[in-house]
Amino acid sequence: xxxxxxxxxxxxxxxxxxxxxxxxxxxxxxxxxxxxxxxxxxxxxxxxxxxxxxxxxxxxxxxxxxxxxxxxxxxxxxxxxxxxxxxxxxxxxxxxxxxxxxxxxxxxxxxxxxxxxxxxxxxxxxxxxxxxxxxxxxxxxxxxxxxxxxxxxxxxxxxxxxxxxxxxxxxxxxxxxxxxxxxxxxxxxxxxxxxxxxxxxxxxxxxxxxxxxxxxxxxxxxxxxxxxxxxxxxxxxxxxxxxxxxxxxxxxxxxxxxxxxxxxxxxxxxxxxxxxxxxxxxxxxxxxxxxxxxxxxxxxxxxxxxxxxxxxxxxxxxxxxxxxxxxxxxxxxxxxxxxxxxxxxxxxxxxxxxxxxxxxxxxxxxxxxxxxxxxxxxx
Numbered sequence: 483x484x485x486x487x488x489x490x491x492x493x494x495x496x497x498x499x500x501x502x503x504x505x506x507x508x509x510x511x512x513x514x515x516x517x518x519x520x521x522x523x524x525x526x527x528x529x530x531x532x533x534x535x536x537x538x539x540x541x542x543x544x545x546x547x548x549x550x551x552x553x554x555x556x557x558x559x560x561x562x563x564x565x566x567x568x569x570x571x572x573x574x575x576x577x578x579x580x581x582x583x584x585x586x587x588x589x590x591x592x593x594x595x596x597x598x599x600x601x602x603x604x605x606x607x608x609x610x611x612x613x614x615x616x617x618x619x620x621x622x623x624x625x626x627x628x629x630x631x632x633x634x635x636x637x638x639x640x641x642x643x644x645x646x647x648x649x650x651x652x653x654x655x656x657x658x659x660x661x662x663x664x665x666x667x668x669x670x671x672x673x674x675x676x677x678x679x680x681x682x683x684x685x686x687x688x689x690x691x692x693x694x695x696x697x698x699x700x701x702x703x704x705x706x707x708x709x710x711x712x713x714x715x716x717x718x719x720x721x722x723x724x725x726x727x728x729x730x731x732x733x734x735x736x737x738x739x740x741x742x743x744x745x746x747x748x749x750x751x752x753x754x755x756x757x758x759x760x761x762x763x764x765x766x767x768x769x770x771x772x773x774x775x776x777x778x779x780x781x782x783x784x785x786x787x788x789x790x791x792x793x794x795x796x797x798x799x800x801x802x803x804x805x806x807x808x809x810x811x812x813x814x815x816x817x818x819x820x821x822x823x824x825x826x827x828x829x830x831x832x833x834x835x836x837x838x839x840x841x842x843x844x845x846x847x848x849x850x851x852x853x854x855x856x857x858x859x860x861x
Contacts, residue, residue, distance in 0.1 A: 483533070487523040491593050493700030494523040497538065502531065508539045512530070514708025519543045519748060520654035520701060522589040525579065533579045535588065536749045541573025543704060548748030549575055552825050553836055563592040565826075565836050574815075591746070591824050592839045594656040594663075596624075596698050599691050602663055603627055605631040609670050611681065618728035621706040622695040626725055628732060631669055632685030643684040643739040643860050645853060649731065651711040651805065652703045653696030657745035657822045657842040662690045662744060664843025668850055671833060675710040687736060694703050707806045712743075713801075715808035728806075740853060741809040741817035751828040752790045753845065755779075756819040758810030760795020761802070771816040771856050778855040785841055785846035787829045791821070820849070 483502060487494040487510075497506040511518040527533055527736045532638035540549055549570035555563045566588065567578045577827075579586055606629060615628040632642070642778050647665070649658035666688060669677045671681060680686075695706040704710050709722045718726035757772050758764055779786045800807040810817035822845070 484526040485523055487521075487700065489524075490595050490597065490698055491522050491700050493521050494683050496682040501526065503534045505533060505535045505536050506533060509543065510700065512696070512704040512708060513699070513706060514704060516708065517544045517701070517703040517710070519548060520590045520700060520702040521546055522587070522593055524585060524587045525581075526585045529581050529584050531581055533581065535577040535579065537577070538573075540570060540575035545748035548737075548824060550749075551751065554588055554590065555592055556586050556837070557592070557844075558583045558586055560587060560593075560618070563589075563838060564834055580735050584801055590654065591837075592654050592660070594650075594659040594691075594697075594839075596694060599659065599697075602666070602690060603629065606666055606670065607722075610671065617689075617732055617841075618724055620693075620695045620725060620789045622698070624691070624694040624698070626692075626694070626728055628729075629666065629688040629690060630685065631666070631688065632681055633823050641683075643857055645684045645740045645742070645857075646733060646736075646738050646809075647686065647688045647742045647744065648692050648805065649688075649690055649744040650697060651692045651725075651743070652745060653691075653693040653699075653705075654702035655744075655822075657746045657824075657837065657839070658744040659690050660839040660842035661820075661822070661846040661849075662688060663846070665846030665849055666690075667843075668847040674850075676850050676854050680850055680852055680857060683857045684739070684853070685736075687732070689729060692729070694794060712745075712805055713803045715805050716803045729742050733813070738809055738813040739819075740856070741806065741813070741815060742849065743805045743809075743817070743819045744788045745819055745821050746824055747821040748824050750790060750821070751823045751825045753783075753820075753822050753827060753829065754788065754791035756792045756806065756821060757794075758800065758817050759812045760797060760800030761807050762800075763814060764797065768810070768814075771859060772818065774859075775816065775818065775852045775856050779848060779852035781815045782851035783845050785827055785830055785845055786848070816856065820845075
């Protein structure tokens, strides 16, 4: 038997592998030690045998409530991801794998590799409406890349709106980039009437991976400096949060009329929006836009719902270091955080796959319908 996490986005520490019925593992914390929950490793054993994996530090993880009713994901071919029997008790997460083949990959959620990220950028740049822009370098010297879709000529089309979409500020929330992949390919589909109409009215600016360093390092929530990027928007810096610094610089150049920040939530088994209701300048116009966006998204994708979510901030009490709140206030625009589950979606459970890359991508496609519904009223 052999276990390794020595690959892109890998994360596990091996404590004891002497007994296949009690393999003891631990999740490696992000840089800085404040956060951990993401794991991603490969087990090589013998087909037909059962292996019991115990993550012994699960009780110290960042979101212990996330282990309730959670099932780990696994894959033999790294394309199709299914759920494994998983239980949490007395601070220990236990995953049982009955091997159909010799090697299985086990993860917190289906990984979105840095190589796939590069493949996505390379594939879409050949489309005539797409331009890639290098925004800057991360602390680990990786590219922070913007995908621009549309002609971007505001001088000739003064009424065109600017839509911004960001994903993976928290790198372990890989469902966010799965969603963006589905959204981008739908947006570039010449047979997609919704996408064509939206691009007639708006230019779209997408950062598919805000945190490539944390993604490759196997972090849950932070970049190479141990910084939580979604707490840096009011005062980003080149030494702690260059990713946010560069994105804000570009936003200042283009303006923002709609902002969609895509995330995953460890504990809640639902798809939902978190808005900017607690910002100082929140008003009836933004409330109407948010309600309209939410209602249309609910119709466009039955996975989305509005009954369950985060507690709404009281007026004037929003955390202004968070992207959605800062962008909404700074640009006086509709801004939402979209949250997807790591678990199954109780609004439409699937015992085999739970919430999945495929459902994330479909939600990305449906998001275009909600954007089209509000684009004419953004200003």
